[in-house]
Amino acid sequence: MEIDKSLISGSVTMLLLKLLDERDMYGYEMIATLRERSQNVFELKAGSLYPLLHGLEDKNVVTSYEKEVIGKTRKYYSLTKEGRNLLNHKEKEWKEYAKAVTDVLALGV
């Protein structure tokens, strides 16, 4: 089922931070992992991913470093302490929101 983009855009930051919470990743890896985990629901375009990542780096939520893997230099992103705090906050916020939505929808049943 095609999902309304505006539904996804609000939570993309949280999802990216969650991925980086597990391990450091480079851009392509993030898109691929997101697609795989969400069973193709989250098809994030690279054109929106990089501005988002660079913006998060500016805010010191993530930091980056270059690493050479099999002859290729890749830019890895990793979560900072501030990023981890933001993720906790966003996760809490999301759970509350999801519960509220589920509760409201359940009323009609």
Add this chain to the structure above:
Amino acid sequence: MEKYLQILLEQIRCKKAHEFVRQEIAGHITDQMGENISEGMTEQEALEEAVKGMGDPVEAGIALDRIHRPRMEWGIVAVVGLISALSIVLQYFILKDSTVYQTGLIIKSIFYSALGLLAMIVVYRFDYSLIGKYAKQIAVIGTLGILILAYNNGRVINAVSYIGIRFINISIITFVFLFVPVYAGILYQQRGGKYLAVLKCIAWMLIPVFGAMTIPNVGGMIGVFLILSVLLSMAVYKGWFQIPKRKFFVGFWSLAVILPALAVWATLKLNLLAEYQVERLRYYVSGMPSEVYSVDKAVRQIIKGSKLLGKAVPDITEQVPSAMNSYILTTITAYYGVLAAAAVFGVLLYLVVRIFKISKRQGNQLGIMMGYGCGLVFLVMAVSNGMISIGIRMLSCGDLPFISASGGEKLLSYILAGIVLSIYRYKNILPKETKIQKSNRHLWKMKVQ
């Protein structure tokens, strides 16, 4: 792919950011292309599909442009503006009442502040990474230049060595502190090395340390050595060198304390010091003013007699020389009270904290080191001068940054502030790694800690 990249990069106005954005995006397209080929597409199809999957290049480019553009740290500008204004206004009112000093001194102070602000703007516009790129050249040429100037235009006024050209006098110790940002560049160039690289970094310290010693300015020597040692230790801590960290910290810092102590002990034993130097050492150790330091005695009396707010001592300028330079805080205390002096000092400390914060949040490793270096110069100079202003002469590294009427310290302060502004300006423009040398070392990549 080239067309996609070209359109995207055209949206980013700051050219310096192009290279690392291009690298990252091109890497992404190549990865996606490889994936597509493994799914059975031809090379051409795989490329086309990969580029299509990237989305709109204009939209992405505009979004990236918003992030990667020169920035101005208005906070620092505001604090520097406030300090400059405070310095001039306070001096004006003190000098207006003074019977000893001529009011012409205020014109000098305004002149140096204006020259400093101009220098700050020029340095801000300048790409600080060039200091890192040409650190050694700057260090060598700068040192030679200062030696020649000091030889031809050296002046000693009130036991302070200056380089004087016409009416402009700049104390030589300020040039020594100007070495700090250059040293950050030298450390950066040696990254990835082992013990030899660390030894080279220690050897480079000798230039400013010996420079301060020959002025002679023992306080400045200890101050600059401390700052450079902290920077070197930070570099080791961050893993810039491939050496065991613990061994370095124990070895370096114990030598840094033991060697000078041994040197002092040996010169005392061998009677190499003049009578006044022995007296000075005794004074440093005891902290009690002696006849040699009658000024400190006067300073302590002034502080004792000062009010919390308001004027206490009628005319301090008679009792303390260079009341607008080395003893500016004492003068402010006498004329406006302890709280006023504390407020001025507090603004300066706030500036230091702000500089450290900016440096910490830097992406570029050279920027982090250089920013901390500038902050440390302000901190060491402020603390040493603060102590002198209450009559404790432990270190005397020069006058109070921004506040004292002294030309050299004023210019140094504004130049360092300009470097910090330049670091912030290029925060999102320069890549994390500034390529510096032609050797393989610049290929050495590191994980940011």
